[in-house]
Amino acid sequence: MNKIEAIIRPERLSMVVSSLAEEGFHGLNITQVTGRGEQRGIAHVGRAGQSYVVDMLPKSKLEVVVKDGDTQRVIDIIVAAARTGQVGDGKIFVLPVSNAIRVRTGEAGDIAL
Ligand SMILES: Nc1ncnc2c1ncn2[C@@H]1O[C@H](COP(=O)(O)OP(=O)(O)OP(=O)(O)O)[C@@H](O)[C@H]1O
Ligand SMILES: [Mg+2]
Numbered sequence: 001m002n003k004i005e006a007i008i009r010p011e012r013l014s015m016v017v018s019s020l021a022e023e024g025f026h027g028l029n030i031t032q033v034t035g036r037g038e039q040r041g042i043a044h045v046g047r048a049g050q051s052y053v054v055d056m057l058p059k060s061k062l063e064v065v066v067k068d069g070d071t072q073r074v075i076d077i078i079v080a081a082a083r084t085g086q087v088g089d090g091k092i093f094v095l096p097v098s099n100a101i102r103v104r105t106g107e108a109g110d111i112a113l
Contacts, residue, residue, distance in 0.1 A: 001097040001110065002071045006062045007035060008082040008090035013060040019081040020064070025074060027113060029063040039087055059090060065097050067110045 008016060013030065020028065034056040041055040066074050075092055083089050102112040 001065055001067060001100060001113070003095045003097050004062075004064045004066060004071065004074055004078070005093040005095065006064075006078045006082065006090065007033065007059045007092075008062065008078070009084070009088065010058055010060045012082045012084075012090075013062070016062060016078055016081040019077050020074070023073070023077055025064060025066070025070075025077070027064070031061045031063075033059050033061045035059055037088065037091065042088075057088065065100060065113060067113065 006016070010032070017028070017030075020026075036056055041053050041057055043051060043053050045051050062078070064074055071094060075094070078092060099108055100110075100112040101108045
């Protein structure tokens with residue numbers, strides 16, 4: 001099992017969530033986060049011509065735990081729905097997960113997802 005942690009543009013979140021649902025992936029977590037990437041935020045020019053930098057930008061973090069065999073498919077779905085082609089489209093991290101347990105039944109492993 002892997003946890004796919006995708007940090008994406010908030011305005012792309014609903015597209016990503018509905019694309020995942022269409023492909024049968026329903027279980028997920030969403031958190032609103034602030035962060036920065038390579039560009040360290042964005043530079044703005046104010047109305048008076050002064051420049052300032054917004055260092056941390058709001059992003060949506062989506063966490064999905066999937067079977068090993070579904071990992072690449074879920075990554076592809078997220079990338080296709082989240083990409084605009086502009087800087088700041090986000091980043092995906094893949095982490096190994098050693099187990100999952102459904103609390104109601106005690107089921108463990110892939111069937112608990
Ligand atoms: N190395 C990192 N570790 C943890 N979170 C990160 C990392 N890089 C980016 N993030 C998170 O991802 C968000 C989006 O990053 P972003 O898309 O700007 O990445 P990037 O590497 O700068 O790529 P791009 O050049 O396309 O903008 C950041 O706001 C931050 O929340
Ligand atoms: Mg960036």
